[in-house]
Amino acid sequence: MNKLLDYFKQNQEKIFEKKIHAYGWKSEYDTIITSSLTKYLFEDLDIIENIAPRTNENRDGRIRDKYYITVHDTGDAFSNHTAKFWSEAVKSEGWEYGKYECSFQYVTGNDGIYHNIPDDEIAYHAGDSTMYDYALYDSGVSGDNIYPHISISSDGYFEIDGRKSKILAPRAKKVKDGLVLYDKIATTDMINSQGILCKLIDGKYYLGETYFNTTYELIANRGGNNNGIGIESCINEGSDIYLTWQRTAKLVAYLLDVNKLDFDAVKQHHYFSGKNCPQTIRMSNMWDHFMELVKFEYQIRQFRKQGYSLKLICDDNRVCDNGRVKTLGDKPIKFIIESEYKGEVEKLELSI
Numbered sequence: 001m002n003k004l005l006d007y008f009k010q011n012q013e014k015i016f017e018k019k020i021h022a023y024g025w026k027s028e029y030d031t032i033i034t035s036s037l038t039k040y041l042f043e044d045l046d047i048i049e050n051i052a053p054r055t056n057e058n059r060d061g062r063i064r065d066k067y068y069i070t071v072h073d074t075g076d077a078f079s080n081h082t083a084k085f086w087s088e089a090v091k092s093e094g095w096e097y098g099k100y101e102c103s104f105q106y107v108t109g110n111d112g113i114y115h116n117i118p119d120d121e122i123a124y125h126a127g128d129s130t131m132y133d134y135a136l137y138d139s140g141v142s143g144d145n146i147y148p149h150i151s152i153s154s155d156g157y158f159e160i161d162g163r164k165s166k167i168l169a170p171r172a173k174k175v176k177d178g179l180v181l182y183d184k185i186a187t188t189d190m191i192n193s194q195g196i197l198c199k200l201i202d203g204k205y206y207l208g209e210t211y212f213n214t215t216y217e218l219i220a221n222r223g224g225n226n227n228g229i230g231i232e233s234c235i236n237e238g239s240d241i242y243l244t245w246q247r248t249a250k251l252v253a254y255l256l257d258v259n260k261l262d263f264d265a266v267k268q269h270h271y272f273s274g275k276n277c278p279q280t281i282r283m284s285n286m287w288d289h290f291m292e293l294v295k296f297e298y299q300i301r302q303f304r305k306q307g308y309s310l311k312l313i314c315d316d317n318r319v320c321d322n323g324r325v326k327t328l329g330d331k332p333i334k335f336i337i338e339s340e341y342k343g344e345v346e347k348l349e350l351s352i
């Protein structure tokens, strides 16, 4: 069996159903998502170019190096607020509620993947301002743990695996109408749930640029707007949210590949501001699953670059051509993945 088929065989999992809640700013709903035949979505990445005019106020135009892929959801459950709708809101700088000042590179939905702002430009989606770029500062701490625990000492310095760094954490300070509501040393529980940027380079730890976000009252990271490629994902009522997640994962895998970034570069909007976004993925505890979709898509992308082809063959009417499962039912679903490599065609038969 060729390597691509073996990868599918080794990583095949049961289809699951899960009740989730979709969070919109004005309306919310419960829905049941069903996973797909595989973590790979059997369709090509199709990006619809709908770039905002250079004269738009929400198109910054400044070029930056990209270190992050920033994942959002629209937080908007209106059934007609599709990817095209949001793409047009960016392009026309307006929607039914007035001026639309935000922008993002991509928006994904059941109706496609729309591209709004060139990848290398700044866009306005992460809530961390555009005043600070990605930066790394020598912490003065060395070690060998790639994912150390970050805390804040009682006198306000970042600690890395319990060792005090020479970098002061931002103070927890909130000012309203010129009045200081509080101004105190921040504590570890004020660090956003995705943590802060910490890189281990040649045995030394470097920390990123952080700040205290007064809206969400959490310590977050800079560089979201400037150094991230922002992706909005639709959660509109009546849509297949799992399909949107798989399309988003395919897009993320592509962006990681072409920008030569690793999986740690994929961050939630939350990482840059403390906002509960992408809220529907976060609240349904599906972020780790989403990252599994990204990794699977990335791996299949590598196989395809090496010359492996793949095709799904399934004539069960519960399954779409792209491997999406419409209804689960009781009987197992049989399908075949066909792959050609160096002129040799092989098939993998699966039943789940």
Ligand SMILES: [Zn+2]
Pocket: 071, 072, 073, 125, 269, 275, 277, 278
């Ligand atoms: Zn967001």
